[in-house]
Amino acid sequence: QLQLVESGGGLVQPGGSLRLSCAVSGFTFGWSGIGWFRQAPGKEREGVSCISSSGRSPNYANSVKGRFTISRDNAKNTVNLQMNGLKPEDTAVYYCAARITGCPPWLDPGAFGSWGQGTQVTVSS
Numbered sequence: 001q002l003q004l005v006e007s008g009g010g011l012v013q014p015g016g017s018l019r020l021s022c023a024v025s026g027f028t029f030g031w032s033g034i035g036w037f038r039q040a041p042g043k044e045r046e047g048v049s050c051i052s053s054s055g056r057s058p059n060y061a062n063s064v065k066g067r068f069t070i071s072r073d074n075a076k077n078t079v080n081l082q083m084n085g086l087k088p089e090d091t092a093v094y095y096c097a098a099r100i101t102g103c104p105p106w107l108d109p110g111a112f113g114s115w116g117q118g119t120q121v122t123v124s125s
Contacts, residue, residue, distance in 0.1 A: 001026050002024075002025075002026040002027050002098065002114045003024070003025045003026050004022055004023070004024050004096050004097065004098060004114060004115060004116035005022070005023045005116055005117070006020060006021070006022050006094060006095065006096050006116045006117065006118060006119040007020070007021050007023070007119060008020040008021050008119060009094060009119030009120045009121045010120075010121070010122070011122045011123075011124065012086055012121075012122070012123055013123070013124070013125050014086060014087060014088060014123055014124075014125055015085060015086065016086050016123070017082070017083060017084045017085075017086065018083045018086065018121060019080060019081070019082050019083070020036070020080065020081040020083065020094055020096075020119060020121070021078055021079070021080050021081075022034060022036070022078060022079045022080075022081075022096030022116060023077065023078050024077045024078070024079070024096075024098060025077060027098070027100070032053060032098050032099060032100050032102070033050055033051065033052050033053065033098070033099040033100075033101070033102040033103035033104075034050065034051055034072060034079040034096060034097070034098055034099075035047060035048075035049065035050035035051075035096065035097045035098075035099065035103065035107060035112055036048040036049045036050070036070065036079075036081045036094060036095070036096055036097075037094070037095045037096075037097060037107070037109055037112075038090075038092035038093065038094045038095070038121075039092055039093050039095070039118075040089075040091060040092040040093075043092075045095070045109045046061065046107070046109075047061055047106070047107020047108065047109065048060070048061050048064055048068065048081070048094070048107070049061065049064065049068060049070040049081065049107070050070070050099075050103035050104070050107055051070045051071070051072050051079060051103065052102045052103045053074075053102060055071070055072050055074075058070045058103075059103060059106075059107065061107060063089075064083075064090075067083065067084050067085040067086075068081060068082065068083050068084070069081070069082040069084075070082075079096060081094070083121070086121075086123045087123060088123045088124060089123075090121060090123050091121060091122050091123050091124070092121060093118040093119065093120050093121075094118060094119050094120075094121050095115055095116055095117075095118045096115075096116045097109070097112035097113075097114060097115045097116070098112060098113070098114040099111055099112045099113065100113070
């Protein structure tokens, strides 16, 4: 059974950093695209980043480019999201999701079939 578990969320001041992790089990992790998404209260879920099985050329939402970095460790079946320069507008529940056929051309939540339960990130002074 496919399972994704996020960790690493919390409360941080503006300008601070957090590192989210997504632990994946239950399928051939190395062949899949893993994405990070977020959903703020009252807003639709939006894509943040996605990394393919090779780890090359990940894509990012414009709002996080230059601040967030996605990486994966296929030996440990984990994907990390390093978030620097956090802003209050980054506050949301962050989810990781898996797509067997790799990352789609754009960060469409509907293209991902398996999801974790989410982890809360709050950026506030």
